[in-house]
Amino acid sequence: xxxxxxxxxxxxxxxxxxxxxxxxxxxxxxxxxxxxxxxxxxxxxxxxxxxxxxxxxxxxxxxxxxxxxxxxxxxxxxxxxxxxxxxxxxxxxxxxxxxxxxxxxxxxxxxxxxxxxxxxxxxxxxxxxxxxxxxxxxxxxxxxxxxxxxxxxxxxxxxxxxxxxxxxxxxxxxxxxxxxxxxxxxxxxxxxxxxxxxxxxxxxxxxxxxxxxxxxxxxxxxxxxxxxxxxxxxxxxxxxxxxxxxxxxxxxxxxxxxxxxxxxxxxxxxxxxxxxxxxxxxxxxxxxxxxxxxxxxxxxxxxxxxxxxxxxxxxxxxxxxxxxxxxxxxxxxxxxxxxxxxxxxxxxxxxxxxxxxxxxxxxxxxxxxxxxxxx
Amino acid sequence: xxxxxxxxxxxxxxxxxxxxxxxxxxxxxxxxxxxxxxxxxxxxxxxxxxxxxxxxxxxxxxxxxxxxxxxxxxxxxxxxxxxxxxxxxxxxxxxxxxxxxxxxxxxxxxxxxxxxxxxxxxxxxxxxxxxxxxxxxx
Numbered sequence: 027x028x029x030x031x032x033x034x035x036x037x038x039x040x041x042x043x044x045x046x047x048x049x050x051x052x053x054x055x056x057x058x059x060x061x062x063x064x065x066x067x068x069x070x071x072x073x074x075x076x077x078x079x080x081x082x083x084x085x086x087x088x089x090x091x092x093x094x095x096x097x098x099x100x101x102x103x104x105x106x107x108x109x110x111x112x113x114x115x116x117x118x119x120x121x122x123x124x125x126x127x128x129x130x131x132x133x134x135x136x137x138x139x140x141x142x143x144x145x146x147x148x149x150x151x152x153x154x155x156x157x158x159x160x161x162x163x164x165x166x167x168x169x170x171x172x173x174x175x176x177x178x179x180x181x182x183x184x185x186x187x188x189x190x191x192x193x194x195x196x197x198x199x200x201x202x203x204x205x206x207x208x209x210x211x212x213x214x215x216x217x218x219x220x221x222x223x224x225x226x227x228x229x230x231x232x233x234x235x236x237x238x239x240x241x242x243x244x245x246x247x248x249x250x251x252x253x254x255x256x257x258x259x260x261x262x263x264x265x266x267x268x269x270x271x272x273x274x275x276x277x278x279x280x281x282x283x284x285x286x287x288x289x290x291x292x293x294x295x296x297x298x299x300x301x302x303x304x305x306x307x308x309x310x311x312x313x314x315x316x317x318x319x320x321x322x323x324x325x326x327x328x329x330x331x332x333x334x335x336x337x338x339x340x341x342x343x344x345x346x347x348x349x350x351x352x353x354x355x356x357x358x359x360x361x362x363x364x365x366x367x368x369x370x371x372x373x374x375x376x377x378x379x380x381x382x383x384x385x386x387x388x389x390x391x392x393x394x395x396x397x398x399x400x401x
Numbered sequence: 402x403x404x405x406x407x408x409x410x411x412x413x414x415x416x417x418x419x420x421x422x423x424x425x426x427x428x429x430x431x432x433x434x435x436x437x438x439x440x441x442x443x444x445x446x447x448x449x450x451x452x453x454x455x456x457x458x459x460x461x462x463x464x465x466x467x468x469x470x471x472x473x474x475x476x477x478x479x480x481x482x483x484x485x486x487x488x489x490x491x492x493x494x495x496x497x498x499x500x501x502x503x504x505x506x507x508x509x510x511x512x513x514x515x516x517x518x519x520x521x522x523x524x525x526x527x528x529x530x531x532x533x534x535x536x537x538x539x
Contacts, residue, residue: 066474066476069474069475069489072489078475082486083475083487084476085475085476086476300474300493301472301493336492336505338492371495372505374492375468375496375497376500376501379499
């Protein structure tokens with residue numbers, strides 16, 4: 027059996043570990059466009075901050091590929107010939123497979139306004155981070171476009187190295203994808219107190235851009251789906267089931283390039299989160315090797331630290347909201363739908379589990395009683 | 402693999418396990434629990450939960466499919482332990498653990514390490530409500 031994995035990040039590594047749970051012998055080839063050992067993408071902001079190093083941010087030990095007997099190709103897949111079970115590489119070589127995993131991740135979305143801007147960066151990959159780091163000086167006035175997780179982690183990462191950091195967004199509030207209004211306010215004032223400036227509800231003009239030395243475009247990401255166009259079902263992302271199978275036989279997909287069902291709402295959506303990527307990848311690997319695994323109970327969930335403030339969120343924000351301090355719980359009569367914890371994050375996973383398992387509550391007060399008892 | 406099991410029927414809710422867990426982290430510096438914990442607020446990795454008349458201790462279940470490990474964004478958290486040098490305290494493990502058994506103390510992630518095979522919480526339990534056993538391979 028020959029396995030080909032396109033992508034060398036969390037989902038791809040999960041697949042290797044999944045395959046090796048079942049099949050110790052089969053040939054595994056990982057193909058990556060990047061020139062690095064597998065590394066944790068979310069750590070690029072910690073790298074700029076000096077809280078990790080190029081060596082420490084490796085997602086798996088140096089011996090990973092050898093230990094798991096797999097071959098790493100630094101090349102780019104340009105086409106998949108599903109009928110011939112073959113992928114074509116930029117180097118014009120091609121690689122045959124029996125089972126294929128597409129774990130191509132996502133790429134930064136660059137709005138047209140920034141097309142002609144020369145001093146701009148994205149903040150997704152290690153190369154992005156190194157390029158940004160090289161251009162920063164203590165006199166830099168930096169504009170970050172996008173007040174989402176990527177933009178704010180970038181802001182935190184570079185804050186102490188530059189003169190000013192301004193974060194702009196079209197949205198009226200920060201982290202609008204993972205926080206509700208009142209939580210956004212709390213986090214925003216925390217970040218302002220640390221020296222980050224915000225320009226919200228703001229449509230940028232080319233003129234304004236000239237006030238800054240460096241522009242970081244963090245205006246969202248787009249899943250890398252092109253390789254499977256015309257081969258498998260695609261909506262916004264590549265559609266996968268709980269076994270990480272695409273609609274094309276023998277082709278699996280996992281991670282940020284995919285779209286799957288959020289069990290907290292029943293909607294099919296992209297949930298580009300590292301834990302989901304790893305688990306979908308592991309599931310794909312086990313199934314590719316003939317085992318039987320599923321990734322059930324996938325929900326949106328985030329843990330993020332911003333300038334010393336820990337934030338954990340999960341689920342969706344529907345139903346009635348109750349506060350315990352800064353922590354917010356969204357419940358309907360019998361179920362916890364979502365939560366936002368700010369600062370006091372103890373035992374968050376207990377709540378995550380209630381949402382994932384759709385556990386029935388005898389009374390919605392149960393959650394609040396539990397929260398106020400935690401010391 | 403052996404792990405700590407709880408028999409809630411026998412748990413008195415005395416919380417000695419919590420204190421011994423806190424002591425376990427300092428047992429190489431102090432030979433006496435009173436000295437080790439004097440004037441400190443303890444942050445044990447085992448904690449006693451109460452629900453009406455029921456009390457029971459909760460700590461790491463050594464899950465066969467550990468969500469904390471699978472969710473770890475750095476690769477620092479494995480089934481065997483935590484590589485503190487690589488952990489960035491992002492708390493994704495806390496987000497993921499269904500038992501609330503991973504915690505952040507002074508910005509360091511903590512999870513039960515079974516005291517190198519001799520868990521002090523089990524030794525300390527006055528009513529044998531905590532036991533250290535292997536029940537999986539039966």
